[in-house]
Amino acid sequence: MNDLNILLAGFGGQGILFTGKVIAYAGLMEGKEVSWLPSYGPEMRGGTANCSVCLSENKIGSPLVTNPDVLVAMNLPSLEKFENDVVPGGIIIVDSSIIAKKVQRTDVKTIYIPASEIAEENGIKGAANMVILGKLFKETCFCSEENLDKGLQKTIPPKKMDLLDKNRLCIKLGREN
Amino acid sequence: MSDKVLMKGNEAIAEAAIAAGCRHFFGYPITPQTEVAAYMSKRMPKIGGVYLQAESEVASINMVLGAGAAGVRVMTSTSSPGISLMSEGISYIAGSDVPCLIVNVERGGPGLGGIQPSQSDYFQATKATGHGDFHMLVFAPSTVQETVDLISDAFDLGDKYRMPTMILSDGLLGQMMEPVVLPEAKDPTDNKEWAVKGHQGKRAHNVVNSLYIDPKELEDLNIARFEKYKKIMETEQRAEEYLVDDADIVLVAFGASSRIAHSAVDMARKQGIKAGLIRPITLWPFPEKTIKKHIDHAKVFLSVEMNMGQMVEDVRLTVQDKKPVHFFGRTGGMVPTPKEVLEQIVKLNGGEC
Amino acid sequence: MSKVMGERPKALLDVPLHYCPGCTHGIVHRLVAEVIDELGIEGKTVGVASVGCSVFTYNYFGCDMVQAPHGRAPAVATGVKRARPDNVVFTYQGDGDLAAIGMGETVHAAARGENIVAIFINNAIYGMTGGQMAPTTLPGQVTQTTPYGRDTSVAGNPIRVCELLSSVKGVALAERVTVDCVKNVKAAKKAIKKAFEYQMAGKGYCIVEVVSTCPTNWGMAPGEALQWLRDNMLPYYPLGVYKDVGEEGEQ
Structure with missing residues (x-):
């Protein structure tokens, strides 16, 4: 796999930062150089959150992803804000249960996945981020299956370890849908 | 050596300081450094350390002066506007030859400026952090790992030269997560002969002070301090x-x-x-x-x-x-x-x- | 046969003090030193000098001393005490230092119940800089910067520090004393001793406000200044105990 710059964006509370951290940890398990950078400050309290994740074979320069290889958009403002920044040939993953609008770009691969619906149908409301992670994993193979699971285990706080299997299920659903 | 863990720059600052034997932290909340204080407030009580949220940056730097004068490893962290408020205390600390660590997780200025990453405090850090003739050692890490490594050095060199040291970070390095290996814990010896901790009837009283009314005495002291700076300029460039x-x-x-x-x-x-x-x-x-x-x-x-x-x-x-x-x-x-x-x-x- | 009636307290070093004739700093220094001697704590005491006339206290007390920026003595003392909880820590501050530039540090150290003693010299004027208005300068009082008398509609009102701090939880002792006569000197020493004892018992922040004179900047002879203190200062700043948590500590 080549270097991968990922930008995840959505509302606060959708688990954007958490998802980024799972990816970064999985990358670390894979032996890559990794970085994770959140948006911070009042902007977060205003309801939007985004997070840059870089995975590389080499030393990472700027951790701020301005031209992502992969954009994950979990709300409409994020899609509108970042769509044009994606590198040609890149990937845009859209939670289609939240965003009705279609991607205008034709030079990128667009994946629509009703992540929120899928999570809810399977009784795990609020885990759309993990469904998307599963999809992202399937599309980019940024690490081994084993390391993805290790990344997940490293990221879930010890007190919330009872949610591990539910998260695993959502990742699986994302890969299959 | 511990495993590689993903850590936010700000949290790594705190953990590295603890590993370096720092058990005293005084600070005041300001974005984008607040995680340093939050992390310290969680950890310090569990390891017998002191975390104290001061009423202002002015107070926190003076608490640092007091604890540093008493001979312990002590630090504070803030972001750009906070350093402006601390500049008085930093000058006194330098003038009193008290070692301590000051972390600046820079944000944009001037004034209230913004909260996004910036390096616009270079002049302030290197030329005039406060009034008077003085310098402090200023380290500029570029990764979370390097931040961790430099904190230990900053404490050691501050003690060696009896002077304040600064880690000049910024909102980007403070907020980002990268893999780090944390260093082995150090337990610095409590052996500062000049510190104010009670003479126990065994020596003359120690005075930690920056006031010299006689201009010749002050000039001599400044010249001596600049002799030390000269040595540092020769040996500590990195x-x-x-x-x-x-x-x-x-x-x-x-x-x-x-x-x-x-x-x-x-x-x-x-x-x-x-x-x-x-x-x-x-x-x-x-x-x-x-x-x-x-x-x-x-x-x-x-x-x-x-x-x-x-x-x-x-x-x-x-x-x-x-x-x-x-x-x-x-x-x-x-x-x-x-x-x-x-x-x-x-x-x-x-x-x- | 000559007999030694009184000696210099051990905790006061054998150096000439720089204070003006008739200034009450010397008496208060002596009282603090006597208390330190009587409690046998010089070896574990750390004093914090402030900025003002008392800036040189670090040359006078035999215990370890640190000199603080203007107004920041409570913060510096906090740092020392938190680093060395077994040490006895006191600040020695004037009215400008404690009640103007350092009011924030004072109130917050008090509210934290910081285990320190503040010796507070209130002489209603800035002495070191040559007699400017202090936060405790009386209404109508002439100073270098209130040449027509303090006009409270312009320059604000004098602050009664003990009254103010008595409302702060965390304060163990707030007592106002003076040293104009033998009886009051004895009472002042008692208050200072109680403050140090309270600190050693871990009771919290203690302040002893000493209503003092500044003959030089008041433009009076020492005896005249003491009378002016009785006639003008004490009515506005009544002596007494404003807060004392007693044996039990704060409830």
Whole structure:
């Protein structure tokens, strides 16, 4: 796999930062150089959150992803804000249960996945981020299956370890849908 | 050695300080450094340390003065406007020869400015953190791991030279997560002969003080302190060189902007442009020795900063008109992109972009 | 046969003090030193000098001393005490230092119940800088910067520090004393001793406000200044105990 710059964006509370951290940890398990950078400050309290994740074979320069290889958009403002920044040939993953609008770009691969619906149908409301992670994993193979699971285990706080299997299920659903 | 863990820069600052034996932290909340304080407030009570949220940055730096004078490893952290408030205390600390660690997770200024990453406190950190003739050691890490490593050195060198030291970080390095290996815990010995901790009837009283009414006495003391600074300038300069030996275009960049400059150098090399990077790790003392080594073969220097051009003045002082020194920067919390820096490199190489 | 009636307290070093004739700093220094001697704590005491006339206290007390920026003595003392909880820590501050530039540090140290003693010299004027208005300068009082008398509609009102701090939870002792006569000197020493004892018992922040004179900047002879203190200062700053948590500590 080549270097991968990922930008995840959505509302606060959708688990954007958490998802980024799972990816970064999985990358670390894979032996890559990794970085994770959140948006911070009042902007977060205003309801939007985004997070840059870089995975590389080499030393990472700027951790701020301005031209992502992969954009994950979990709300409409994020899609509108970042769509044009994606590198040609890149990937845009859209939670289609939240965003009705279609991607205008034709030079990128667009994946629509009703992540929120899928999570809810399977009784795990609020885990759309993990469904998307599963999809992202399937599309980019940024690490081994084993390391993805290790990344997940490293990221879930010890007190919330009872949610591990539910998260695993959502990742699986994302890969299959 | 522990395993590699992902840590936020700010949290790594706190954990590294604890590993370095720091058990006293005084601070005041300000974005984007608040995680340092939050982390300390969680950890310190569990390890018998002191975390205290002061009523202001003015108070927190003076609590640092008190604890430092009492001979313990002590630190504070803040962001740019907080350093302005602390400048009085920092001057007293320097004038009293008290070691301590001050962390500045910089944000954009002037005034309330913004909360996004910036390097616009370079002048403040290296030239005039407070009133009077003094310097402090200033370290500029560029990764979370390096932040961790430099904190230990900053404490040790502060004790060695009896002076305040600063870690100049920024919102980018403070907020980002990267893998780190935390160092082994240190337990510094409590052996500062000059400290105020009660003479126990065994010696004359110690006085930690910065007041000298007799001008000759103050001059002598300042001269002695500058003799110490001279020694530090000779022995403590640090810089990293990346592809500089054959470089025509030598970039100079520290901290967060050095990461971007590093990427830009790689991109330039792919285009066949001989670019290289000198990354100052100590900002005071400024690593002039490293820069001087490359004046002869370099065609041009380019200082890349997240401000309106501050370190570039030190680069110019060092290069002394022997070669042109240019500047590129973004400010106000904007982070330059490698592409923007590459454009400057291409232009300096005589090409069009 | 000559007999030694009184000696210099051990905790006061054998150096000439720089204070003006008739200034009450010397008496208060002596009282603090006597208390330190009587409690046998010089070896574990750390004093914090402030900025003002008392800036040189670090040259006078035999215990370890640290000199603080103007107004920041409570913060510096907090740092010392938190680093060395077994030490006895006191600040020695004037009215400008404690009640003007350092009011924030004072109130917050008090509210934290910081285990320190503040010796507070209230002489209603800035002495060191040559007699300017202090936060405790009386209404109508002439100073270098209130040449027509303090006009409270312009320059604000004098602050009664003990009254103010008595409302702060965390304060163990707030007592106002003076040293104009033998009886009051004895009472002042008692208060200072109680403050140090409270600190050693871990009761919290203690302040002893000493209503003092500044003959030089008041433009009076020492005896005259003491009378002016009785006639003008004490009515506005009544002596007494404003807060004392007693044996039990704060409830």
